[in-house]
Amino acid sequence: MKIKENIAEVKRRIFLTCTKINCDPRTITLVAVSKGRSIDEIKQAIEAGITHLGENRVQEAVIKYAALRNTEYGIRINWHMVGHLQTNKVKDAVKIFDLIHSIDSLPLAKEVDKQANKLNKIQDVLIEIKTSPEISKFGFNPEQIIEVIKEISGFKNINIKGLMTIAPRVDDPEQARPYFRRLRGLLEEINTKGITQQAMRILSMGMTEDFEVALEEGANMLRLGRAIFEGQK
C-alpha cells in the first residue's frame, strides 16, 4: 500500500505548510497526475481518497476514463487535462475533461469553444502562462495575458477558472518561487481589473519538487505525480 502512504505523507506536508502560512488545507485541490500509471495504481490512489486525476495525453486519458467510468471508482473522479493539447484532440478532450489546465493559444481556445458548443457544454479551463521563457515551450507570455483573457472571456462555451504554470526544474525549490509569485500577481491583476465576469479563483502550480513553495505563494491546485505514485526522494 505504498501509494496510500505516499498520499498520507503529501497530505501531511500540505497540512504543515498550511499551518505555517495560515491557509485552510480543505481549500487545496490535490490533482494526482496519473500519466503513465496503470489502472491498478490509479485505483489504489482513489481508494486512498484521491478524487482528481490529471493526464497529459488525450488518448491515454480516454482509455482510462472508459475503464473507470462505470465502476465504483469512476463516479467520484474529476478529470484534468494538464498537458499540451493539440487542436485535433480537442473533440475527444471536451468529452471527458472537467478542467483543461493547458489553454496555451487562441486557436486552441477557439477550438475548445467550438467543440464544447457542439456538446452543449461549458468547458472549464485554465490559461497556461509561460512564467519562465527558457523552460516551458507552451503557454502565453505574461505580457499578452490581459488581451488574451479579454478575448477568451468572450467565448460562450468556455469558462476561465484561473491560471496554470509549470515552473522550471531547479535544484532548489526556492528557485521556483519567483515564477509562482509571478502567476499569483497576474491572477490578482486580472481580478483587480475585473476582466472576467467572475473573479478567477484557481492557481494551478506546484509539482512534486516544489509544491510547498507553490503553496506558500498561493497555489490552491497542486499537480503531483511522483510524490503520489513513487513517494518522496
Ligand SMILES: *Cc1c(COP(=O)(O)O)cnc(C)c1O
Ligand atoms: C507530469 C506533470 C506533473 C506532475 O509532475 P511530478 O513532478 O511527477 O509531480 C504536473 N504537471 C504537469 C503539466 C505534468 O506534465
